[in-house]
Amino acid sequence: MTTNTTPLIETIGLGKQVSSGSGRLTILHQIDLQVAAGEAVAIVGSSGSGKSTLLGLLAGLDRPTAGSVRLAGQNLADLDEDALAALRGRLLGFVFQSFQLMPTMTALENVMLPLELAGRNLSHAQRIAREMxxxxxxxxxxxxxxxxxxxxxxxxxxxxxxxxxxxxLLLADEPTGNLDADTGAAVIELMFAMNAEQGTTLLLVTHDEALARRCDRILRLVNGRLAD
Structure with a gap:
């Protein structure tokens, strides 16, 4: 594991509330965490514990109602939507349970998409996409x-x-949730191998305890709070 004096991810007092029929519902309470560059961290917890909400806040896909998120030293609250999108394009990769591929694009075009959005020229994007x-x-x-x-x-x-x-930083939200056991295991082996090759920081949301133990550290959410 590679460490750095500045955490790649840091949250202080992070909280999230949403409106419900009976008033305000608190999903996350006072989340303080740090993730170092090069670390592999699993976030585990039962359904409804706030795992995916936390991942969305860390990626700047949602805004907290309390506290702060810093990504690579940048306070996400200081960024507008365009700046957040640019930061995500520069720093983040995402793997979702539901794949989130563009249905009107080929496999090659789907892989090329983030490269083109980052301003790579067509021939370069095609070469990298074919290699991947x-x-x-x-x-x-x-x-x-x-x-x-x-x-x-x-x-x-x-x-x-x-x-x-x-x-x-790679953010993975239940990446094997829609796969059978054998296929899921093969995908996980591939994800960890590629992560090691690129030296990427990994933040993995999962309910699979065996998968979580593959990471350097496990963070456990219980009713929206980090358990000790």
Whole structure:
């Protein structure tokens, strides 16, 4: 594990409330955490404990109602939506349970997308995307659309897309939730191998305790609070 004097992720007193029929519902309470560069951290907890909400706040996809998030030293509260999007494009890769591939794009085009959004030229984006599809064993499926790919293949394309820009931080939200056990295990092996190759920081949301133990550290959420 590589450490740095400045945490890649830091939250202080982070909280999130939403309106409900009976008033204000608190999803997260006073979350204080730090994640060092190069660390692999699992966030575990039962359904409804606030895991995905926390991940969304750390990525700047949602705004907290209390406290602060700093990503690579930058307070996310100081950024408008355009600046947040630029920061995500520069620093983050995402892997979701539901794959989130663009249905009208081929596998190659899906992997090229974050590279093009980052301003890479077409030939460079195509070269990197082909290399990443080869890395996940799908270069021969590069012209296929998501509907013609199995769930495991779609998640491997999603991994290729997440790692293509060389992100500092990979956020994975239940990445095997829609896969059978054998396919999920293969995807996880691939994700950890690619993460090690690129030296990326990994923040993984999961309910799978065995998967969580693959990480350097486990953070446990119970009713919106970090357990001791």
């Amino acid at each position: 599809l080869a890395r996940v064993g799908l270069v021969e499926r590069s012209t296929h659309y998501p509907k013609h790919l199995s769930g495991g293949e779609q998640q491997r394309v999603a991994l290729a897309r997440a790692f293509a820009p060389g992100p500092q």
